[in-house]
Amino acid sequence: MTQFKYRRKSRFSPARRIGFSLLASLLLLSAPGASVAQIPSKVTVAYSAVSPIFAGVWMAKEIGAFEKHGLKADLVYISSGSITVQAMVGGNLDMTIAASNAVVSSILRGAPLVAVGSITNRPAMSLFVQPEITRPEQLQGKVLAITRHGSSTHFLTLFLLEKLGLQDKVKIQPMSGTREVDAGFRAGMVAGAVRSMKPGPKGRVLVDLPDLGIPFSMDLIAVKQDFYKNSPKTVEGMLKAYIEGVAALRTRKELAYKVLGKYLLGGGDALDEAYEYAVKYLDRQARVEPAVIQTVLNWENKGETSVNDFFDNMIIDRIIKEGFVEKLYK
Structure with missing residues (x-):
């Protein structure tokens, strides 16, 4: 006589069994001592x-x-x-x-x-000028370059001109960026610029801004x-x-x-x-x-x-x- 073994059918579908397995894995990883690589x-x-x-x-x-x-x-x-x-x-x-x-x-x-x-x-910049300029008053009527209006070069240039008594006596020319300022200086388009580094080989420091003692x-x-x-x-x-x-x-x-x-x-x-x-x-x-x-x-x-x-x-x-x-x- 042939015997048949009764196999109890699972109440859960394969998809649900996979879901339970994933949940169990996550619970194990979150247990003390487990580690999960964090995504930066x-x-x-x-x-x-x-x-x-x-x-x-x-x-x-x-x-x-x-x-x-x-x-x-x-x-x-x-x-x-x-x-x-x-x-x-x-x-x-x-x-x-x-x-x-x-x-x-x-x-x-x-x-x-x-x-x-x-x-x-502190204002970590200097006013660099063309070699023929040796005194601040020689800037009157000339052009100083800045990057853009509202930049630190603009603010410090205005601040410095006021300190030197040259407010409204020097034209300020925006040049877009630092590289453009340097190029304009080397080409002789401007008399000077407030910069962190020498804008050209002939540039000389006329005023070192940290010496002014401005907290900035x-x-x-x-x-x-x-x-x-x-x-x-x-x-x-x-x-x-x-x-x-x-x-x-x-x-x-x-x-x-x-x-x-x-x-x-x-x-x-x-x-x-x-x-x-x-x-x-x-x-x-x-x-x-x-x-x-x-x-x-x-x-x-x-x-x-x-x-x-x-x-x-x-x-x-x-x-x-x-x-x-x-x-x-x-």
Whole structure:
């Protein structure tokens, strides 16, 4: 007699059984001791000039500092601080490093931004002029180049002309970007320009702006207020990456020269000048000093406005207190 074995039919379809298996796997991976590879958060960081003042963020990108802090960063060059800030407000940038006057002015006009860092708290530029100019009064009736209206070069040129008693006596010519300013200077189209580096081999320093004792941030590190509120860990990671980049300039000099050559598209003696400039002026801690905000507010005739409406050092102060910066130089 033939015997048949009864096989109980499963109540669940194959698709549902696969679903249960996947759920079980996820529960196992989420258990203590299990590890899941995290996908880095993608961030876009904009800088506003081809200048060694941005060497810190370039180094951060090249040494993998952003990835170290769980971020995949794309660097975007947008000529001029004022344009960079506009792109920040209306676009998809996560962080911008742009002229402090452009950042502060935009916040005054309602832009939802906050400064979370400063790359340097003094005006790291000089007024370079043609070799035949030896005295400030010789600039009267001549042309000085800037990148764009609202840029740091524009702000500092106006500030300097007022200090020299040459306000409204010198023509200011926007040239679009730093490379265009340098080209115009070398061609003799302009008498001079406020620049971080010598715009041409014949250029000479007429005024060194740090000597004026003006508290001024060359560029503030700014983010949108809602991003700062909703993604503080991402902001912290970006700031730590930047600070590591600044440290690497000093501790990895050979690589720093290669990085400067890559982003400045140059070499030779210009790299020596660029490296010395970056090491001299870039602050190790990247902290915003209230006085640099006040300088811009005074210029905008808004000196009574509270500086605390424009920046927040909370994350930077915590990074410093934890000893993060100090450890990078040991």
